Amino acid sequence: MLTKKQIQLLEFIQRRMARDGVPPSFDEMKDALDLRSKSGIHRLVTALEERGFIRRLPHRARALEVLRLPDALSHLTDTAPEETRPAFTPRVISNTRPARPRGAMTVVDSPAVQLPLMGRIAAGVPIEAISEVSHHVAVPGTMLSGREHHYALEVTGDSMIEAGINDGDVVVIREQDTAETGDIIVALVDNQEATLKRYRRKGSMIALEAANPAYETRLLPEDRVRIQGRLVGLIRSY
Numbered sequence: 001m002l003t004k005k006q007i008q009l010l011e012f013i014q015r016r017m018a019r020d021g022v023p024p025s026f027d028e029m030k031d032a033l034d035l036r037s038k039s040g041i042h043r044l045v046t047a048l049e050e051r052g053f054i055r056r057l058p059h060r061a062r063a064l065e066v067l068r069l070p071d072a073l074s075h076l077t078d079t080a081p082e083e084t085r086p087a088f089t090p091r092v093i094s095n096t097r098p099a100r101p102r103g104a105m106t107v108v109d110s111p112a113v114q115l116p117l118m119g120r121i122a123a124g125v126p127i128e129a130i131s132e133v134s135h136h137v138a139v140p141g142t143m144l145s146g147r148e149h150h151y152a153l154e155v156t157g158d159s160m161i162e163a164g165i166n167d168g169d170v171v172v173i174r175e176q177d178t179a180e181t182g183d184i185i186v187a188l189v190d191n192q193e194a195t196l197k198r199y200r201r202k203g204s205m206i207a208l209e210a211a212n213p214a215y216e217t218r219l220l221p222e223d224r225v226r227i228q229g230r231l232v233g234l235i236r237s238y
Contacts, residue, residue: 002051007072008033009044010053014066014076023064026213038216056214063214112138113150115172121153121186121196139172143233149175151229153186153196160184160196163211165234171196172233177226184231190224199227 002010012032016024024032029041045064048054053070057063069076114136137152144150155169163184165171179185179199187208188194197208197218206225208218 002048002053002070002072005033006044006048007070009041010048010066010069011073011076013054013064014069014073017066018076038213042214042216111141113141113144115139115150115152117152117154117170119153120156121171121194122157122159137170137235139233139235143172145174145232150232151175152235155196159210159212159215160198161212163198165196165211166236168237170235170237171231172235173229174232175229177228179227179230186228186230188226188228189218189220191226194228196231 009029009032012029013023016022016028026038026041029045030036030038033041033044035041045054045056049056053066053068055065055067057065115138117135117137139150139152150172152170152172155165155167155171158167165184173186181200183199184196185199186194186196187199187206189208195208197210200207200209201222202219204222206220206222208220208225210217
């Protein structure tokens with residue numbers, strides 16, 4: 001038996017997916033149900049998942065799939081016969097090269113630099129602090145800036161996927177203890193937990209902001225957060 005709010009949320013997700021092909025963001029769900037915070041949406045989504053109505057897909061933004069609908073929402077099911085549905089018409093994409101993005105760097109030959117891979121960094125729930133070198137990785141020299149010290153980290157988790165940072169990526173970090181608002185940084189929380197998040201200052205508080213609506217922003221006193229570096233590059237293997 002679903003609650004009224006659970007049915008409202010499931011209906012909103014189903015209608016949005018039918019219209020756009022993708023589920024709504026957690027902010028859109030919050031606004032649609034007139035809730036004050038996304039924590040209420042997280043509880044509703046968890047309840048629907050536990051009851052087998054939806055499924056969360058790992059390592060993807062807006063990763064929700066509707067598995068079934070209750071009788072109260074049976075009218076949303078597409079029961080139109082196959083012959084009445086419009087025929088599929090493929091869209092042909094022209095084989096033209098897109099214009100070069102503004103500000104894109106020209107690819108040039110550059111000697112590789114061996115950087116220490118300091119272990120794993122959480123793009124999700126913080127993990128243990130970075131401590132020792134596991135091995136080294138080759139990084140293009142053009143990815144590094146000046147004579148500052150750089151190091152590499154392997155990303156664990158999916159909280160930064162909307163910033164283009166996926167689970168398993170290797171991020172290149174320039175070591176520094178300051179940051180500008182909007183920078184993606186390595187933050188050490190309480191001298192114990194290392195995490196990769198977008199940095200924002202709010203008065204005397206530090207906001208560690210995820211790039212995935214499934215994760216809440218962490219708001220911490222500045223004396224609990226120590227900046228250990230800023231993201232300057234990313235390496236991905238396929």
